[in-house]
Amino acid sequence: MTVEGLVPFIVALPLAGFVITAAIGKRLGKRSHWIPVGAIALTWLIAMLVVSTVLQGDQSISVTLWQWIPAHGVGGSPDLIVTAGFFVDHLTAVLLIVVTTIGLLVHVYSIGYMAHDAGYWRFFAYLNLFMVSMLILVLADSWLVLFVAWELVGLSSYLLVGFWYRKRSASLAAKKAFLVNRVGDVGFALGIMAIFLDTHTLNIRDSLGLLAGPGVLPGGLGGPIPFPIPVAIVALLIFAGAVGKSAQFPLHVWLPDAMEGPTPVSALIHAATMVNAGVYMVARANPLFAAAPQVMTFVAAIGIFTAILAASIAMTQTDIKRVLAYSTLSQLGYMFASLGVGAYTAAIFHLMTHGFFKGLLFLGSGSVIHAVHEEQDMRKMGGLRKKIPQTYWTMLIGAIAISGIPPLAGFFSKDEILGDAFKNGFAWVWAIGIVVAVLTAFYMFRLIGLTFWGESRVDKAVEPKIHESPPVMTIPLWLLAIPSVVLGLVLSWPGPPLGPLLGQPADAKGLLATWLSPMFEGAQQALGRTEAAFQIGGIDGALLGASVAVAVIGVLAAWRLFGVELGPIRGRQHPAQVQALTARVPFLYRASLNKWWFDDLNNVLFVVIGGWVATAAAWFDRNIVDGIVNGIGAVTRRSGSGLARVQTGRVQNYALGIALGLLVMAGSYFVIAGGH
Amino acid sequence: MTLDDLRTIAPFALAVVLAMAILLVDLIRPGNRNAVLATALIGLAIVAAATVIVGQTPGTAFGRAYTADALTTFLDLVFIGIVAFTLLFAPDYLEPRGLPLAEFSIVLVFAMTGAMLISAAGDLLVLFIALELMVLPGYLLAGYHKTDGYSTEGAIKYFLLGSFSSAIFLFGLAFVWGMTGTTNIADIASSLGLVASGGAPFQPGLAIGLAFMTTGVAFKIAAVPFHYWTPDAYQGSPTPVTGYLSVGPKVGAFALILRLFVVALYPLREDWMVVVVVLALLTMTLGNLVALTQTNVKRMLAYSSIAHTGYMLVGLAAYAAGREEGLQGLLYYGAAYSAMNLGAFAVIAALQKRAGVTSNLETFAGLGRREPWLGILMTLFLLSLTGIPPTAGFFAKAYVILAAVQAAQAGNAALGVLAVVAVLNAAAAAFYYLRVVVYMFMREPQSEQPALRHGRLMWTGLAAASILTILFGIAPGALLDVVIQAARAIA
Amino acid sequence: MTGPILSLVIFLPLIGAVVIAFAPTRWARNLALATALATWVVSLVLAAGFQAGVAGFQFKEELSWIPLFGIEYKLGVDGLSLALVVLTTTLTWISILASFKPIQVRIKEYMVSFLILEVGMTGVFLALDTFLFYIFWEVVLVPMYLIIGIWGGSNRIYATIKFVLYTLVGSLLMLVAILATAFTYQAAHGGAWTGAFDFEALRQFAGTGGFSDMLQLLAFAAFFLAFAIKVPMFPFHTWLPDAHVEAPTAGSVILAGILLKLGGYGLIRFAVTLYPNAAMTYAPLIIVLSLIAIIYGAWVATVQPDLKKLVAYSSVSHMGFVTLGVFVFQPQALEGAILQMVNHGLITGALFLLVGVIYERTHDRTIAKMGGVAALMPIYASIFGFFLFASAGLPGLSGFVGEFLTLFGTFQVNPWAAGVAAFVMIFGAVYLLWMFQRFAFGEPSAFLAGLRDHLHDLTPAEVLTLAPLGAMTVAFGFFPGILLNLFQEPVADTLGAVRGAHAIPIDPAIVALGVGFVVAVIVVRFLSLRPRADASGTASGAIVPAEGAR
Amino acid sequence: MRAWLYLIAFAIGVGIVMTPAILVFILEGGNVDDALLTAFAALMLLAGIAVVTMKDIIRCGLAMIVCFIALAGIYVQLGAPLVAAAQVIVYIGAISVLVLFAIMLTQTKSGSSQLTFQTQAGWAGVAAIVLFILIGVAVGGTAWPTLVSQRLPAATHDLATKLFSDYVLPFEVVSVLLLAAVIGGVFLAKQEAPQAPTLDWQEPEPGTRLDSSLGDANG
């Protein structure tokens, strides 16, 4: 069997897992995880096979399944033939690694995490459904198939966030997630239509080829030839989809609420995979964006704004998962900033590293929550370091990674983003990015400090029952911790920053860059964003130093305030100081605590005003539209009873009526006669 | 008077003889219902046969006072049918109330002779006397339940206003005679041709004559604003009589219109068309609007019959506007309306077999459960009256509307308005017809009464009426040919 | 396949109805189901014998009926009608099966009504003679009137009479238009009636520009009114919520599933092809109304307190896509619109079945009283959710393809309209998900907890009614080509009709007059509003206060 | 006192009838025919007005007879003596007597006509006057097509021939009509046996509305 033949199985296996589990999972009870987990394991194997083939060779794989929508045109208008097919190139391959690996680990982790849940089988069915959707998303080779997957991941997210549907907050969060996503999807859908209008094809590669600027891809037309829908508009519409799915400002509000879902879901969907879909899509559509540089700037602005906004909120949140959620927002903001400045490879790099360490952090937080019996408020934790050491150490690794301390993964990717931003003339992006880096390091260690260090604030009743999670949960943690440590190194080797430092040629490319740069070269050249050789002693060194410095500053600040217990080092927590600090900037503190009031704004704008609009519409419908209908009926009826009054029952009245009629008749005949 | 004359008037003469025969039978076997019925029905069959046979060879008799043509044949058959139906379902109503069948049959047959004579009249005097022969028995029949206050009240209202209108009609007739100097219909037409072509002035005397005549005729067909008698007379009359009154004199009066307006006043058709259009508009609209508010089914059907007059007038107007289809539609409508309306009244009569049962809507509550077949048949008739396909009422309505639309497209905008108003009216009419259905099928009966047993004749009549109602809707072809022949005879 | 198979499809239910009428009542259910299934099988045989991608009508039957006017009994099927016929036969047997339990009184009459209803519906789709079409069109009315009026809810009489009157007003004007059209044809053919009611002949005649602009404007308006009421299009939709709320479950299924499609079918088959110039002229207005229907329907649905009303308003919104798709005159949009009709039939039909299930168990449909259904009836809630997402246009299910194609096609010619319509992706999801959250999620409400004993999960029979719909929803989601290939020829034909058409210039004064009239009516209505004690404003019963009150 | 009043009224009546006749006689130069016609016309109209205005219905009936007699006179003037004869026989001999009988039969002791006129008498008068004016104007404005200046000679013989040749059909039909009227009339006027069922009808209070359910459906 060729590799091509294997590609469909990447989707088919989880699909089969979903169908089977949904059908008979209930009967399998506690054994119901075997099929879905097995399916994902197999998928992982196949995916790795495919990935290695693709990444080693230089060709991509294209698989056509069936003609999905054969909507023919009439009289010269273009046919709309959508083919359901898969396409694997380097970018997809990279994504496949992230999705299948983390997916598999989360599946395994869930065996332990969900063990006591009544909806055990249901959970695995949903998870498999998500995997199906997500894999279609990365494999799609048609915009419409991509959109299908786009929506399906939304559905899975809805199902999984609302998994504990008896909880009102969960069902509300699920609904909110779906609806906010839909807002972006409207733009995305319109963008797809615009693409067809411009290019008469929905194949991703073909259409991008046509939309791209002349310098971006051979045959690209984007610039000089006016399309019916300008490229910039197309790009904006498409970007709207990304904003929704990746929870960028102003559609970021759903992601923190989505933490109502079970923690493995947060790890898989809301950290490692689904939320990255927007990044993936914009990266995939790089020729299109390259043809509209002003949109690129917009993307960068949105990204970096989201990054600082979310980071500022994460500073003060007390729910452990919410901190992570805002952190995710913030990191996604980095990625978009990166995309916006033209550093596509860096964005994907960060996507990968972030996927692993954020997955790790979420799973770790799940383990914590599990340990303290479904408590998520960090104010009721503390001092857990000893009681759940494995969780502690893995989470610490994750925190270091995300804070950008070398040589862990986060450092490499984040540094690359900031460096590229600066070098490509986006100094403001860099500047804000640096601030975000400080904040990131700070709130991550605040989280670690509040959770693991210091005195225990755990409920007395729960305290004795705290226990480390079973191996089926901790092993995935460790498996994720490994890439969190080494992935940056591996993927950037032998390129910068470490390669030149260790004697590799200055223009050597890292592993990931080798894989991906062919995909982005055209766009980058068109944008004039050539990557100059790495200068360790020059500007690059300075930027690198700055990155590391700010990360350390952030960590130290958190350390100072929230105490540290790192092996022999013992610090103390200073709640009073924290309070004093917050009291000094009351507005900022409240803004952060209240998430800059976005939820309230949304509530007023959409729930309250929307409710008014809908109520008014219903009133209008009842009283005016239907009222006119009923009014016509009533008028008819009333005129009927009015006319019936003529029928008095008295013959003389009737006769008088007849006589009057006779007179009128005679008069009319006179008129008629006069007309002759 | 020659033998040919006798042959030509044979249907009419036989009908008169039939009336005498029933009288004789009743004298010989007093109170024998079956003998009377048998005589009447067999007699009617013979008259019908004679009509058909004579109808093969059109001709005139008594100078030109009696004209037998395809129209005569068609209308005669309609009248015979109407009377036969009435006789079929009358006994079930009359008997429990102690009313004799013999006089009823005799008077009814006399009325029929009048109607038949109208359809054959070639002379205005004959026309007038025939009209009186048709309506006078109608007055008597309306008051036939002479101990019943409603019946006599209806009768006296009907009689007084009817006589009033007869006098008006006659006055108009006199002036037209004076104007044209002849009583013969064909001669009048040629005389008026001069007026129409501008060869003679349109004299005020003629205008007065036409106005009075139109008024008289409008009264007879119950066109608004000359309709006042209809609701009271219909409601008060014994139900079989109402059934008869709602179709017999109406079709008869339309026959009068055909002979008088369509033939005699043909040259002036563009003039009276205006009047007919206005009358049609008023008639349809008022009939339907007032019917909406009625709670007595007989009275409601009275208003509905006014509305149907309006639809028929649409056909007449279309004919006046130059479309022969209008005339065909009118004739078709007459036949279809007779079948369905008689059917509806037959059901009411059947319900009233138990004396003391009113015709209020409440009577119909739960009928669909108590007596499903009656309910279903009533629904059929009501749907037909509404004009829902595939029933006779639908095709008839479509026919007159077709004619109006044709006239409208030929440039007569008034007919277009008429067509639209007609269909809007039809939609409004659905409300009150369907309300009866609501009562029958969607209401529970107020008191559980045992189902009545209805006579075989009643069922026969109902079956025949329903078959015709459906037949005229599904396969209008057969009737169409006849109608077109009939229309061609005068158009 | 030879023989009058189309007649068989149409009249087999009639035979069944007659048999049931004379058979014992206890056989009525099974006989009706058997008849409906047999009809279904025949329609499948028809579908199997149908050749997609062949232009024109197939299986034509032609019989002279009223030769005097050239009226014929003429039937034929093309891809468009085939899809709708099969949908009809399918939904009919499902509805009959779904009625076994809820309908306990006057079973015989019910089944007879249902089968006659089927006669009318298939007849409408298959008739190729305008007169015959009209007859079937009206035949549909009566059984539905009875079904709502006899087996409906508490305010059924108001609802059913409103339904009939509203529909009649439109259809009777259509009759005038049919006659006017026929007469124009006749007049242009030297007074010969032959072909004057024959759709194909008329279609050809229309193609040669035979119908004058004035006739087109008026006749199209009449046709459009009839169809718009049936679809139903804003602002002619208000009969629909009332009818749905009062109709028995199966009645709602057929009402939403098929009856609304009659309007869409009529627009595509007759209104657009016979009067292309008028269609072009009115198109902007219709597009605007469609957009209003799409968005406004969704908004109004959001705050409906009754499950059925919510689904009913969602129909208004969904059917807006059909009219939108038809009147942008773009192939993909038209294909999408037709597909949307089929999908809406499947999905909304299923939703009504599902609402019927809860109603049967609780005798209530008020969303506010519900809650936590998912906990009590998990399978039910899952299936409900499935169809809910199908209704919201979730990709992979059939609803998506139709909606998307419509939007897609619209975008190609009118991006702004598509932009507006696309917002239904949000609003549609809002009302469905909000309803589902209140209905299914959370802890069981006190009301439902009290009825716990009655709230058993779906029975096999209920699953049997829903399964085919679900299967088709999935199948057409993944393989819409099955249907789209059928639609290709009809779409080409319809668009061929409008290709050479031009919009008729309308005097702005007339437009202003029309707008002024509408505004005046609204203002008058507004001024005549009196503050009412019951602000709830449910069916005020202005048409039939007496019945409404009792 | 009463008798005087009657006498004065009679004198006024005779005066009204005779004055125009005498005036015509004088003015027209002694044409007896014209004077007679005028007298008959005046008598006819006066009696007619009496019929429709007098309070006592029996007197109305008597006035009607007077009116018919005057009319018969006019017929004679018009050269239609046969019609005049028929008028006397049919109207005065049959119809009027019939009417008088009916009056006798329907007068209750108390229930004579207290109110002669409907409330709409004013309107009725207006309508009647307008009607008269309309017809009068029409008559005046009409040039009768084949009018002869002089009255045509009457020919009773021809009349009989016509009656039994051209008009035999109407003649026969009229007899049928009379037969039908008599059969039906007898049935209606015949007193039923007292035990005859009158189930649909309950005796109401005079003048009350009979059936409240006849009112409109919803108030």
Place this chain on the structure above:
Amino acid sequence: MADTLNTYLTLSAALFAIGTFGFLARRNAISMLMSIELMLNAVNLAIVAFGAFIPGLQDRGAVIALMVMAVAAAEATVGLAIVIAIYRNRKTPLVDEYDAMRR
């Protein structure tokens, strides 16, 4: 008073108007009946007048008048029968009290 057609027709019109007035204004059924008789007589007058002045109707006028008289007689018969019948029910000859049926 001139012996012309117009004279007789005007007389006829006057009598007709009087009859109409009576019919509209009287309450008693028999009075109304009498009014109708007046109207019919008015018509007869017109007919006879036409017969006397218009050649085409010469002699026919009289025949028609006779027929009308017969019709009037029949009408009177029927009418009086009905009046008697209703009088038995209602015990009043006043027509305006026969208003059980209205609207």
